Each structure stands twice: as structure tokens, then as C-alpha cells.
Amino acid sequence: MSENPQVQPILDRIETREHELAAQAEQLRARIEELAQQLRETDAETENLRITRKTLLALPMPSPAAEPEAPDIPVHPAYQQILTALADAGRPMRARDLCQALDLPILPKNTEGIRSKLKRLVSRGILAETEPGLFARPDA
Known part of the structure; x- marks a missing residue:
């Protein structure tokens, strides 16, 4: 490295900043992985809902329930x-x-x-x- 005393403080500041940025980049990578996992879970749930909707729409309609017959009142x-x-x-x-x-x-x-x-x-x-x-x- 340089023996120049004026350059050394600048180099120290650059090295400190490099460490800060590396730590920040690591935190962002971890956050990206966390978000990617959440995205996969959301996509899976969305797919499950799509399949459920498709299955429900494919079911035959139930026949309408017959109205209970009114009791026969004698004619008299x-x-x-x-x-x-x-x-x-x-x-x-x-x-x-x-x-x-x-x-x-x-x-x-x-x-x-x-x-x-x-x-x-x-x-x-x-x-x-x-x-x-x-x-x-x-x-x-």
C-alpha cells in the first residue's frame, strides 16, 4: 500500500464503506430469499384456489329440493x-x-x-x- 499519510485515512474510509455495503448487501440477499419464499407460498395457495374453483364448477348442480307436500285436507x-x-x-x-x-x-x-x-x-x-x-x- 501507499506510504502516503494523506491517502491512508481515505483508504480506511473506503474499506469501512466496503464492509458496510457488504453487510447491507447480505441483508438484502436474505430479505430477497425471504420474499422469494413468501412468493412461492402465495403462488401455491393461488394455484390451490384455482383448482378448487375449477373442481366446484365441474360438479353437477344438485336437483332442487322438493317442496314438502301440504297435508290433504278432507273435502267435506x-x-x-x-x-x-x-x-x-x-x-x-x-x-x-x-x-x-x-x-x-x-x-x-x-x-x-x-x-x-x-x-x-x-x-x-x-x-x-x-x-x-x-x-x-x-x-x-
Whole structure:
């Protein structure tokens, strides 16, 4: 090296700066490797999502779910009158109460006839017997 005393401090500063730049370059290389790894992971996840989308689009469409069939209400008008009376009342009723609501005389034959119709509506899922002898619409 040069024996010139004026040049030595400059050479020392250059060497210090070279070490600083080498350290900085090493840090940047490490950061580049870290970013490259993150990029590979992101690319892999993106590819997985693309494959998932492609697979889902290739699946056949499910057939539409069939609407549950409404229970068959018997044709006789008495059943419609019973259902209307229950809807108007908005509360569970007994056969005797329905006889009164339908303006039928409170006689055993009438209450038993209404009770049997109520039981038939319960068996078809149109009405519910909330407790023995007490009938209501399932949605009420």
C-alpha cells in the first residue's frame, strides 16, 4: 500500500464503506430469499384456489329440493269450517268449544263428530293435539 499519510485515512474510509455495503448487501440477499419464499407460498395457495374453483364448477348442480307436500285436507266442508273456526279463535280449542263456534247444539253426537274430525286432522298433520282433547293449528 501507499506510504502516503494523506491517502491512508481515505483508504480506511473506503474499506469501512466496503464492509458496510457488504453487510447491507447480505441483508438484502436474505430479505430477497425471504420474499422469494413468501412468493412461492402465495403462488401455491393461488394455484390451490384455482383448482378448487375449477373442481366446484365441474360438479353437477344438485336437483332442487322438493317442496314438502301440504297435508290433504278432507273435502267435506265441515273440515274447512273447523279450520276456519280455529284460525279465527287463534287459540287451542276443545270439541265442545268448536261446536259453540260453529253454532251446533251441544249434544254428544255433535261433540263426538267434531272430535273425530279433529282426530282425523291430527292424524294427517293438519292439526296438533297439544294436550288430550285440546286441538290447535301447528303454526299457532
